[in-house]
Amino acid sequence: MALRDRLRRLVQKPGSVDLAPFRAIVDEAGAREERVRELDEASLTAAAAALRAGDGPVEADDLAELCAVGREAARRALGERPFDVQLVGTLALLSGHVAEMATGEGKTLAGALAAAGYALRGRRVHVMSVNDYLARRDAEWMGPLYRSLGVSVAWVGQASTPGQRREAYRADVTYAPVSEIGFDLLRDRLVTDPADLVLTEPSVALVDEADSVLVDEAMVPLVLAGASELDAADPRYADLVRRLRPGLHYATDEEARNVQLTPAGTREVERALGVDLYAAEHLAVLTAVNVALHAEVLLHRDVDYIVRDGAVKLVSESRGRVALLQRWPDGLQAAVEAKEELEASPSGEILDSITVQELVGRYPVRCGMTGTAMAVAGQLTEFYSLRIAVVPPNRPCVRDDEPDRLYATSADKEVAIVEAISEAHASGRPVLVGTGDVAESERLARRLTRAGLDPVVLNAKNDAEEAAIIADAGGYGAVTVSTQMAGRGTDIRLGGSPPSAAPGTAPASTDGSDHDRVAAAGGLLVVGTGRYHSSRLDDQLRGRAGRQGDPGGSVFFTSLQDDLVTRYAPDEDVRASSGADGRVDDKGAHWIVGHAQRIAEGVDLEIHRNTWRYNHLVGLQRRELLAEREDVLRGDRADRMLAAERPERHAELTGTAGAPAVAEAARQIVLYELDRCWAEHLAILADLREGIHLRSLGRGLDPLVEFHNEAVPAGKRLLPEAKRRSVAAFEALTASEDGIDLDAADLKRPSATWTYLVHDNPFGSLDERAFRGLVSMFKRRR
Template sequence: MALRDRLRRMVQKPGSADLAPLRALVEDAGEREDRVRALSDADLTAAATALRPTAPGAEAGKKRSAGGKGGADDDIDLAELCALGREAARRTLGERPYDVQLVGALALLRGQVAEMATGEGKTLAGAIAAAGYALRGRRVHVMSVNDYLARRDAEWMGPLYALLGVSVAWIGQTSTPEERRAAYAADVTYAPVSEVGFDLLRDRLATSAEDLVLPEPEVALIDEADSVLVDEAMVPLVLAGAADTAGADPSYADLVRRLRPGRDYGTDTEARNVQLTSAGAREVERSLGGIDLYAPDNLDVLTAVNVALHAEVLLQRDVDYIVRDGAVKLINESRGRVALLQRWPDGLQAAVEAKEALDASPSGEILDSVTVQELIGRYPVRCGMTGTAMAVAGQLREFYGLDVAVIPPNRPCVRDDRPDRLYATSADKEVAVVEEIAAAHATGRPVLVGTGDVAESERLARRLVRAGFEPVVLNAKNDAEEAAIIARAGAPGAITVSTQIAGRGTDIRLGGPTPERAPGTAPLDGPDAASHQEVVEAGGLLVIGTGRYHSSRLDDQLRGRAGRQGDPGASVFFTSLQDDLVTRYAPDEEYKGGAGDDGLIDAKSAHWIVGHAQRVAEGVDLELHRNTWRYNHLIGLQRAELLAEREEVLRGDAGDRLMAEKAPAKHTELVGRVGAGEVARAARQLLLFHLDRRWSDHLGFLTDVREGIHLRSLGRGMDPLIEFNSEAVPAGKRLLPDARAAAVAAFEKLEVAGDGTLDLAGAGLQRPSATWTYLVHDNPFGSLDERTLKGLISLFKGRK
């Protein structure tokens, strides 16, 4: 690399990846277009297959790749790939990829995150990149956020892959182990991130090499990369086993419901903590028969009361969760959708179910877990695409070593992004929002209103109905109708009130849908052309935000619904000094100026408060990410050591050798009675069981340590992470020796069963009768134990 290029890389800002080499490749591909277009389908497939390094006819010394550490091998002709991919898309999908789509594909092949605006064709760019990796002989996992997108994109892009000679498959929640193995055997596999993680966890507990499902990781191509890699990076995916655990006692939910705010309990300024007052503690003790709530013997009761209090006060129905089909369904804050398979830690989950008088959902002991960040970190090559990556470019670099390539739009964006309208009160803001909607509707202009949560979306919709309008509501309660609702959101005069569910993976077309048109395939020349022109003349889609989100990326996602592919459109956010964002993250900032008769505030100092609150919120999220990563990094190192031993046991004779060394007499006796093969099988199963058992116990131990570490560190004046490591490191060093010792002790107890096999159950090998997977929604207000103990300190101070 030339010195000039080295210097440029050293001072390069996140997101300023140089696109010039990629544009040169695309220009080269354009010069080949006529030749490639003259190929027959069979010749085109043969030409693509010839790109494979091991394919007959593959030329040595292909053009060098566009560079970058992430992806492309140096022997693939990327310009030829672009030319073939463009022609394959034209023939199979009816689309000729724009130059910028090919630039996006090349950025992915360079191992970067491609930022591409809404409507710019990320799905097709991702497919061309995935095909490029596959043609280079690398297995590609295209990770989406749900089953629907995985299946849709795999089937939609399937003809493109077929013409390029690349096999493709998809995996969903209901896929069987056999279907999963077959899907992972394809060149390109589309799957939700969670399903790949669950397969990894199940493989980690496999007792036979033939039961393994997930192949070795090679390339991860991540859709909605900022959401997956940042927003959900620390979400633990969990494999749990059946255990005798009871749900929460409903009596505690009834008890805390009778407590009075202010007198019996108080919340902090951020509404992220709640604690009993002295009066509240006395009321609880009286209600429970005069017990001493803080006696050591009543620790479980104290914990149950505090968990129930948190569930009652801090978790709100239709904000943090909804109740559907007799069950609590969590809401994903960054997407507004129901968080499928997601739950809070068992104690809090059970408390919310008791609060809502619902049957307790299955609980159990955690056998293993992995965070999304750990899962993605296993892949040697990572890349992704999204509409909003620049805002988290620093985190993508810090946690994944990924650069962002900002891909310009095919057509300049002409959307009118208006300044925020700030009001003194929430009531003033809501009146102004309705007036803005009414004015736009009167001109025939479609309006999309983004709200903060389910409750707000329904409250605004009711207000609009009272005003004589007919809004359509889209939120977590009817997310199954998302596609149909969004398809109509661009129709003349349409009013769509939505949570952040409309902020990702959606494409609003001006004028509404054309029935016979598949998504993104044909030009706009169908029966909705007149409606399209009507909406264009009205100014295009108007996007209204009823408040700034806690992340500027979510604001940008909502704003990006308008102005796709050069369409006209506008966006405006209505905020107030009473918004949750301000009261939670800038409670000490005061605006002492005045407001207009309608409550409108123009002062820059007031607008600064809103921006400041958002910056604080983003900073809090980043610090939580860093802090959680620090804890999980150590756990990951310990897990890696244990998994290395487990792999040797699973695929080799490490278990048999251990028993022959540590229990030679018993080993010789059993070999003489049942044969060497049966003894090796039993040794393998016993050592695997005790490795898994010790790891599950270790996870529980680490959870308990971390929950209580903060107060202990405060008492000693030490860093919580140092305190955590001081207990976690020695415990981790005991893992393997303890597991081996336990396995040897169990081996010594082995007896021969009546059928001539060794009785493993009699030696204590009893795996869970059932297992299931889910995602843990990390406590939305921090550590329960930490806040509970802090509350105790405050209480004891008050009693002195």
């Protein structure tokens, strides 16, 4: 290895992938560029088609040719010649890594070239995005490139019909939100005819915003529910808990995100309802009161959710956007709707579910791209066996990241934030302010308005206007106040975007004079109103400024009263003096803020690990049942099984209705009983997981071990029970020369189904609350 390469490797981030082999391939691609540029359109497509020939390991020569052909195809089809670093990112993806590329460095194009590379080797690629808009935009934007390379591309969105989905998934490359792919998988698991299947076999998952999907949303369950007779929340419980007084009737543990009735509160509830609240026969009443209390006290409007169009919409903590299709478990969802005096949304029985982590884990090949991956490199390796390739920017980043400005109180901090924004605005410098939630964004906007500024607010309430707001956020003198939603999938250009820039097209360059005027003022200034619970989210916000070598700056304002500090470092002894403006310069006080953030990240990791341990067992049981279901769906396993169990009955029915009718009836019966048993098993496991904590806590046992002790035998009873029910249903069949009367077999599937993402355990189950007890342990580590 040359001395230059050794030095380069030495300064690379620890744990990252060595880029030297990729650079060598890119250099070789550069040597071929002149030859490839002379090819006509047909020859260029033929050169790409030639790469399809091989089925063995991909050689460096093939990769160099792919880069050269792909670069020329992009230049002609999109008017963009990929930089060398973009091709390095492409090669990292083709090697099964996560490519960390800074904002504005062309991840979309690098991902498209990688997807085409996989497709040319005969593999179907699912490019997983975070929402419909990005899936459609990127598929249409990159469409000419794919066509030039002879690769088919399609996209899937929420409004896509089953037929459109089926066709889209048969393309070489399919862009789709990760949730839609998960929902299609869940629906496929309930089909009773192979012709109704939508998804193809999993091959390659290329994940956009990989850290957000694979870490932040890894444990989010995607749910398929069916209509059932469940009662809506009784509004009288919401009215009752609304009258209770904090401190007197209930006590809140902020660290554990828990609330419970005091003795006085119990007496008040019993007086109002006229029941003995803790009597065994009133367990349902006690549960309803507790859920209503949680909804009233621990879930806050414009923080955890907003109300839009007469419905409760959850807000994603990591993105600041409305969490589309997401809801809490039925009881809590109904309680919040009762609290807001809204009509109850449909509730039903869970037919199946899958976590995002399990969904992505189905793919033999996984890779991804994002601007912030190294902060979660350990988790990406532990849970997905992925490594990080840190791709340097095409132009060095010259953004000025100031040290945090720490204040003693939140009030002092807010005054300082308004002053800093006003000062920057006076010089014409655009400012993007990142806030923690909807309520804070609106409160700060009101203060800025009173200070004579005219801020634009971007939060979950007006997320439909995001593209337009972000397009102007880099304009001269612009002030944009946003939640974390401005940290994903956006690109802020100095001087703003020209009117000609259309969604789904390659962004045009801005007017040079506007760009230069804003650059002369210092470029975009990013202001954070506090540290997030993850340093990754801080980095995402910072990354809005300083794109592609532009000038820019960032600064975070924090206080010792911030939620991060009071929740994760509440007992730290702070004896730092502050100036007249409340600013604290003591190094020990600054250390506490960083320490609290590290604790928060550590606790979140332990919760992720623990939740994965529960879901891993469920996944193994699901896999066994699905293997059985697949054999029944596509073959004659059901017919053979029932013929062996009840040969006389089978012969009788065959003689009356014919062998094909009996085989089809057997298949429908067994599929129904397998699905029925699985839905019941999921309900049992949900009850078991919540109840096991109370039992294990009282006896000092490990809740995970206790869960396994009961869940494993329950799983082993699944298939025998489905078989027993199938035999009984087969015995009860009636037949005639016209066929089998399946309607009389009572194989009633839900009259309606729907899909959603469930915000599982928003307050943490007891085992997760125990992990938050790690705060005290982490706190002692310095």
